[in-house]
Amino acid sequence: MTTMEIIRRTRAARSSLHTLTAEDKNRLLLSMAQSLRQHTDDILAINARDVEAARGKISDVMLDRLRLDEGRVAAMADGLCAVSRLPDHTGRILSEVKRPNGMTIYKKQVPLGLVAIIYESRPNVTSDAAALAIKSGNVCVLRSGREAIGSARAITAALKKGIAAAGGNPDILNILEDTSHDSARQLMQAKGLVDLLIPRGGAGLIRACVENATVPCIETGTGICHVYVDEFADLEKAVKIIINAKTSRPSVCNAEEVCLVHRAVAEKFLPMLKKALVDDRRAAGQIPVELRLDPAAARIIPGTPASERDFDTEFLDYILAVAVVGSVDAAIAHILQHSTGHSEAIVTENAENARRFEEETDSAAVYVNVSTRFTDGGEFGLGCEMGISTQKLHARGPMGLDELSTYKYIIHGNGQTR
Structure with missing residues (x-):
């Protein structure tokens, strides 16, 4: 089928969702999870071909995003089950207003309709998107990137079989065959x-x-995420947080890309940072983090001189831009200038500095003494996510069920005219 035929076919399947109860939708999700588990070997075989075809064409960290194993497929199935356990807000009354003329106005949560997602080399997005779309009462069109298309098709096929096995219409979920720019x-x-x-x-x-x-x-x-180490930081805690924020999975959007250090602790902290991210990792046979240092940081530890562009780059790799700042005000100003509005963290034991950082930075998620890696639908209790919105309308931060909904007004009366 052509791209437009698939879109229209999916749109036409909306009516099959209108009559489904919360229990019906949960039954579909559980059947989809079971089908994923049953087809794990097929999915992994096709994913292995995707990985081999992409090897040498994308970075190793991006290759890791593409690669599946039994644990990752099981996690996808677990995500479907987790979404099935979430409250179903479809159709709930958000507000009720009785007007002086006798009318009652209800504000009712309803599905958006057809939700489409374009994504690159992360096959697990396929099941996350399907789970949230169906649970929130939406039909879904997927458009995978070229590197992951085989894996995404295999996952979609398994999910559609699960939908059919539970008595649902498989066309509530479809994937585009074409991966061209035109599609x-x-x-x-x-x-x-x-x-x-x-x-x-x-x-x-x-x-x-x-x-x-x-x-x-x-x-x-897009996540140019910052961690600011305040003059009142517990430095051991700061090292632990930054190790996690930068190295646990550098290819994801909630990974740290910039470290700001207060000059009062820079002489002590920066050698600790280099030891943890460079020396200790190299000694352990791990990929060391390349530190791109502003002039003040470069006077304290060795590293790569940072260009101005480095503080506006989402590296998605084992690279960290490092700058020394003179105050919490300077840290906030730097973040406001360079951030993409995703996630920022302050490490401090000073309650006033923490409060100011919370209030004056303007990102979707702001952390105090916590790694930025928690900006994730699953970690926020949303089951999984459709993405992390860095804008302010109509959704911000991890997008779960409520962010895939809109509302309409229902007005009841008894012959009122205006």
């Missing part, structure tokens, strides 16, 4: 068919969607 353009411009488009990937993909979409589009994902 992405058609999805971006399917006005009247697509109710919300979510890009999930690198800065180029997000920019292309925001600039070219004629359908409603959420700006997501």
